[in-house]
Amino acid sequence: MKKRLLFMLFLGLPAIMIYAQADKDVMPDSISRVYQLGTVDVVGTAIKISAPDKIDMLQMREFNKDNLTDAVNLIPGLTISETGARNEGALYLRGFSMLQTPIFYDGVPIYVPYDGNVDITRFTTFDLAQISVTKAFTSVLYGPNTMGGAINLVSRKPLKKIEVDGISGIKFSKEGLNGYHTGVNIGSRTKNFYFLGSVSYLDTKFISLSDKFTPTDYEDGGRREHSASKDLKVSAKVGYTPNATDEYSLNLIIQDAKKNISPSITGGQYRDYPKYNKKSIYFKSNTYLGLGTNMKITAFYDNYYNIMNQFDDHTYLLQNTRKAFHSIYDDYSLGGSFNLSNESIKNNLLQFAFHEKYDSHKEHNGAIAANETTGQVAKEGEPIQKYLDNTLSVGLEDTYTFSKYFTAVAGLSYNYRSNSKAQEYGTHYLTGDKNVLYDFPTGSDDAFNYQLASILHVAKKHDITVSASRKSHFASQKDRYSSKFGSQEPNPDLSSEFSWIFDITYEGRLTDKFQYQASLFRNNVDDAIYQITVGTQDNGDPIYQNRNVGRAVFQGYELSFGWELVKNLKIGANYSYIHRENKEDKAVKFVGVPDHKFIAYGKYELSSWGAYFHFDTEVNSKRYVTSDGITVPGYMIMNAKIHSQLWKGLSCEFGTKNLFDRNYAISRNYPKEGRSFFTSIVYNF
Template sequence: MIKKLLLTIASTSSIYHYSIAQETAEAPVSCTFELGEVTVSGLTRKDSTQSLSIQRIEKFNRTDLASALNLLPGVTCANVGPRNEAVVYVRGFDLRQVPVFVDGVPVYVPYDGYIDMGRFTTFDLAEINVSKGFSSILYGANTMGGAINLVSRRPVSKFEINGRAGVFSGDGFRWNVNAGSRLGKFYYQLGASQLKQKTYPLSADFQPRRYQLTPDRENASRNDLKFSAKVGFNPNATDEYVIGYVNQNGEKGNPPYVGDDSRIMTRFWKWPKWNKQSLYFISNTAIGEKNKVKTRLYYDTFVNSLFSFDDTTYTKQTRGYAFQSYYNDYTVGGNAEFESRVIGNNILRLNIQYKRDVHRENDLNEPVQPYVDNTMSIGVENTYQITPSLAVIPGVNFNIRNGEQAQEYNASTNELIDFDESKNNAVNTQIGLFWDITANHSIRGSIARKTRFATIKDRYSYRMGQAIPNPGLKAEAAINYDLSYTGKLGSRFALQASLFRSDINDIIQQVDNVQPNRFQLQNAGKALFYGTELGFDLLAFKGFKIGSNYTYIKRKNETNPDIKFTNVPANKVFGYADYSFLKRANVLVSLEHNSERFSTSYGTKTGSYTLVNSKASVNLYKSVSVEAGVNNIFDLNYSLVEGFPEAGRNFFVTLVFNHF
């Protein structure tokens, strides 16, 4: 069993057809919650360059969302160092432009459009799907660079349970349990997990600095506890009704800055609360033989506390930069989708969405400042099968954002000040051509004009007194071009290649000295992103597989070259070698190289680095196995952002149990 569970991304069928079932023969059908997927109708194939199964995620011991996504070409793992937030960039676009969904439900934070991916563990997922450039119109607004959808699990047998428990460097431990059952027309899926760590070890090459004199990273603790539940009802072969709930409670430290940039002020921050809850209902109802209606309704909350202290004792709050800040946000919304197959060789989908974001913030002893945004999207997407192997897919949607309320507290007068009304409309259009040349070779080409509304923070934030709010900010827009090939040569070699380009207009950029020593965000920029993705997987001989992917991306600020785009290296390489032997053992070695990248818009850089990781697995008895590994084997001293060093050599041991 363990050998099957530990198969890697090279499978025995086309890379374009890669799926969970090809990695684990124990599950007779996919354990993916298909109702939670957001796909273009008629395109059921899954491209392994844009999809991660839970088997692959566990294979490479990726415990949080950011590190898991880093396995894919075109995706770059980054760190918002001053906030200790793990994020990713997709072909150069950040998380405001590539939003995150869980089972198609948006989960990004209302205030700034981001989420901290380090708080999202992978333990209860079935797969992660990434759309790049061309994404389904049914995602709605703000998918300027694509979309990321986390798809949960669904049981496939009468009773199934799996879990993991382990320890790792930095006084860390993890555990998770997933259990589910399918009983006739009903099923349930439950999950619980915890990922806790006191610190992480720095490389022996790190030179002690002020605020970092010990070999373990200061103020780098984390504790993430998560529970999830899903109950489903299948009254017949076509219909399904599901209620899902996710509750995650997190807290984290914020390691201090230890770099050489005099412009960056060291922060002494802790996040005692980073809590998120999601309650949603998803349904699929057939109307006759050729029509169906799919709905999503959701209520999502985000409660956050951020404390700034005087110094590294993290006990006193007496200085001017000390504060206690609180967020109490919620989002409520839903969408309805009508699909018709009445016309032969044609699938038509109509979709309407509404989303209400409420952001409420205040510092200690200050009144609550409310912000309310309403977003509506109306879209149509059509899949026309020209021939059995050739499909054309146009789509269009119209998006409206209305800033209903925005208030700012004036500490001098102790009054709440109303901002001017903020409204904006945006149109997204796209067309894709998908051609299966043969059973083993496919080409897809697409052009997509996508937009991203300015966030509440973009429009209203004073940036600690350094900025002038701009309620009139309009949407950014990008025209994304993509040409991709996936194929297989023989039964052992799969490969993929992509060329992509994005022409971006009305970029929201900082314009300095709009007033003396104060900047403002304005739609002042044009940019060009372009690059390529290449990859292969090879079954060299029985039990031994190798694979690699490469990403090149160039980002040009055409309006103001002096303002640098940050956090994305020009070159990224990922590779692995995977060997299974004795019917119960497996050894995996992986390598990742990133070239240098900018850490600040004014040119501060962090250097290139190459990491080597390893893992060994042994099946002990039937459904029980043990895994152990070493990350950063050569103890490299490296950073994703200047002044915030990452972990040096570190170890983990995990006990695994699977019963299907």
């Protein structure tokens, strides 16, 4: 084992030892490579406003954030979480969950119709130009359900006639080689056409637990049980730009994943996802109509297909017990948006947006064939259950610059959601009949949203933004109809949640070497969806129902800065304080979000070597993991790497994650990875 580890360390030595040419790598321009059709702009070209938090492609590579979960964790006010029993990455934005904070890909909604969520760890970042996170004031141009904000993944766009960039490497730990990573982008741009193709692949053989982990009856430490995963992502875009104003683009994304689910270290469910696949195709265009008017059109089809198996025990072989199943989800969303913007009036931008999204969810437990060799008995499958929703949104937004010191933005939208089919198989929730396919009553819901923001340009490069918003979130199909294996009573009449969102943000720049931002926010949530106990199961466990009975307050503040302290040395940090309080019952705790989160980072460049040293550290306070007050401890982890140029366009790097091998968790009984190492070759031509 020691010989293997020394060999792997040797692979990383060129990143430390080699003396390269003095010229720096030809790094891609993160701003000019942004696919502008994929952005959602609140303001026009002549009007300046405080920008949303953004992570660009260079930062993602410098911090080695290969998936979306890790990347968004750099944003102040945003906390990552996970659903351990499903091995899903998740996030909270200023206390709001992913149900209330939708994720978009180039402005196209990608959340799964039934759950309203998506596993963000499955999204690799190699083909992204930036991740844009909008918090308090979220433009009505995004459409419905943005109560907690919006997260937009913006893809790249090529700049040169022929260009290639990418990264390839390995990951290892004291347990040996445990993974590979690679991402390649190949593009071309001519006067009127462009093309970009991207392929990324992450292969995790296993994750290694910290040496400080205490073994249990269900986890002996070292290699984490059942922790492998594979993620393949292929994306492509082709575009046509006939003139300086117009653009038309067709985009394709294919994601094929397979992930194991590590069991709880105290025992329980044994699951895996042999298929976790997603496919998207979308068209986007911008056409200048004259008289200061632009028309943008988006049309999309998004398909999500997965299979989840639950097994009898840790052998992951048999599915004979009642709790075992072979669950199949087959979902798709079909829709589009239409946006008109007009700047014919001086200092004024008026925008109109229309969105429609049709969601189809199909699920059933598939049949399991008998196998005499293993002892598997035959199990019958279920009929397919269907859920169909249609969501419409109409929005109007106006931005007016009164003077060079003051800009105001006002937005209004009307959102409508109707359900045309909702089916379930099992015990009828009203009659008690067993093993029947039945229909829930259909229904609809609507909501008005409105918001206002003012931007004070108090001095050059110093802005204060004050905003107030009344935003809504429609209950998901799962919220309304899921019985959760008998532990929940459906509520087809479940209505929207609402929140008043207040924010004041000050951002400034003292010279080009020091910039900072401070935000103070308060979110008052009304008609919140809470689980209410309404009965008892045969085994004594409670039966819940989702109802609009909750009131809550999420409040706090954020601080961040970036500073070029001396030549070649840059440092930065951000701190978030988020406190969530249940106004109905203060004894019931909100889970998943620590009150305190701190991130610091630094970069020292050896310009004559074409090299740099990077470090970052993250500190989280304790967080609640159950509503009755159980917590997991806080933690601090540190990462570091050395990056060195080999010759122009080619570099090597070596780094470590969780440098001090901390044993920590962000969900109960699901420990995170201990110390690991990586080494990579980076190329840009």
